[in-house]
Amino acid sequence: MADNEPRRYGFTRDGREITDELIEELADEAERGYDFPELSRRRRPRVAPSLPNRLSVRVDRDIRRELDERAAREGRSTAEVVQRAIRRYLERG
Secondary structure, eight states, rough: OOOOOOEEEEEESSSEEEEEHHHHHHHHHHHOOOOHHHHHOOOOSSSSOOOOOOOOOOHHHHHHHHHHHHHHTTTTOOHHHHHHHHHHHHHHH
């Protein structure tokens, strides 16, 4: 990597590329402080009134990449996208 090229670190959960500029922006935000009561209200929603059941499934890298990209585009978690896909599959009979 040339000295004048920006360093790249990967991507955030919402698909933004992590660069030195983004790290700086996030650090500035953290230094300003967070509204912790607001953050505590943004908990992950329950799937059902009962305890959710965990299901582990192995998928190849291409499927996982597409799943992550789709979830990021829709602003959803990968679990939500998978649950919706399974529900649609089951409803079709």
